[in-house]
Amino acid sequence: MATILIVDDEPVILDVFRRFLESEGRTLLLAGSAREALARAEEAGDIDVALVDKNLGDGSGLEVARRLKAAKPDVEVILVTGYASLDSAIQAVQIGAYDYVTKPVSDYDALNLKVENAVEKVRMKRSQRELVGRLVESEALHRGVFETSSDAILLVDAESGLIDDANPAAERLYGRDRDALRRLRFADLLDPEVEPEEPRPGMRSAPGRHRRADGAGFPVELTVDELRLHDRAFRVVSVRDVSERERAESQRRELEQNLRQAQKMEAVGRLAGGVAHDFSNVLAVILGYSELLMRDLPEGDARVRESAEGIVEAAHRAVGVTRQLLTLSRKKLLRPEVLSINKVVADLGKLLSRAIGERIELSTRLQDGIWPVLADADQLAQVLINLAVNARDAMPAGGPLSIATANVDLAEPPRDLPLAAGRYVTLTVKDGGCGMDEDVRSRIFEPFFTTKETGTGLGLATVYGIVRQAGGAIRVESRPGEGSAFTVFLPMAQERGDRVVVQVAASAPRGLGETVVVAEDEDALRTLLGRVLAGSGYHVIAGRNGAEALEAARKRGGRVDLLLADLVMPRMSGAELAEALSGDQPGMKVLFMTGHTDDALVQDRLVDGDVELIQKPFTSEALLGHLRRLLGPAKATA
Incomplete structure (x- = not known):
């Protein structure tokens, strides 16, 4: 109109x-x-x-x-x-x-x-005025997108490769202002260590590596489009810094590797625990009958006695392997106490020197005022000896070996270790040996993995199991030709008196006619226990499981002074048997046997002086010492 x-x-x-x-x-x-x-x-x-x-x-x-x-x-x-x-x-x-x-x-x-x-x-x-207004608005809109984009945007002359324009994100990314970028070619932004590649129209999320003004390289993703203005052709290059993404991906791969390692160790641990349980019963029988054989041998038969002693010695070595398997499965009976790592290192001084030999130059650096930790002293000693021996083997011609302790306060969880933030005590064993490549380093804690011609491959796997069982972790730093450093992190303990499992007495006094109920599902071990106890002055009532032992005790009647029972049995467990029989026999003492145990079970059952636990395999002397300590110097019973 x-x-x-x-x-x-x-x-x-x-x-x-x-x-x-x-x-x-x-x-x-x-x-x-x-x-x-x-x-x-x-x-x-x-x-x-x-x-x-x-x-x-x-x-x-x-x-x-x-x-x-x-x-x-x-x-x-x-x-x-x-x-x-x-x-x-x-x-x-x-x-x-x-x-x-x-x-x-x-x-x-x-x-x-x-x-x-x-x-x-x-x-x-x-x-025309409306069109100009729309053009101005469009130009302002596109300029706004260009200026406010979080990705770096470069306008590159297609013929010369010169940068014609750059947005603020590009200035921040490359550490150069716009005028400085306009004096460069796109190729000047590439990391010189990678193959140069000109941006081609149609590139989408193409990987690359660029460098900043200070020369630092960083990974990028490129997206390239084409733009023609009059008679000039341009490349619109969007550059995205993917450093954080790569770091996150690297952390994800490392966490997955740690998870796979933990799952592998858990699976092997379960297998090792099962093997150790069965093997413990066999060793207990071997040790028991060997001791009975040696006890019955005539004094003058030296040749046969020497053979029997060889059997006992071999059985004790097998017990050591079993202990390692139990540690690996984290089912070894612990004796935790609040202690100082510095004292453990100091007490092992002479033993370490003998273990590593004269060619190794041993030095220690122990921090003053070291925080206490809650751990098994024997196991900590085993960790230190295993790490020191491993370092010695990495230096066949000799070299330096340093042992250091320190207090560490982690403000946040470390990315490479399964630890929470908090206070930790570190034990570092560092050598100047041959070092390890990444493939070997990733497998050193696997059970039975070894690079040595001889050995069981359980040393470092045992170290891993001990440290994890104590709530800690291990960091390994090593490169070929540059030596290795093993750093053990253990959580700081509160100053408190945790109950420690009592050590077994060395002596083995005889019984005084007390009645002992034996419940063990392994026939050979049950027979052996009956012979040992009967031969040492005890009356024995035996059953192949908890239900059978309970029935036999009630059928015989009379007083029962002590129950000797395996914790894990068919039909009725040792714990269930103890609960049922204690109702009939007030004041009855209990000694549990097991090839492996969890700390939770120990804490649940070992609540007073009337209940203790002995770990298989054990010697006759150890068993009799436990019984006598529980029963005390009582008079013989009818």
């Missing part, structure tokens, strides 16, 4: 203009004076064309035209004059008129055409 203002002080002419210009799609506004024209213009919205008489009764049409142009810049003015002259044309140009016509108008079709052309010009002017 076009709006046309007609201004003339002669009503007849005003009416003629109205009749000839009136048509569909036009709105006509009529004014008979300058004042009325300005008022009508102010009331109206946009006016497209103003047809204004030059001479008005109350003012100049030229002034009306000027004021209309000032108020509504888009309006096009057609000046109406009484006669055509050069002055009229000049005045029309001066006020910015679109055209002028003379009165009387002889060709109204021509006037109509002039008005229509003026309307079209106004429409084009408004459309």
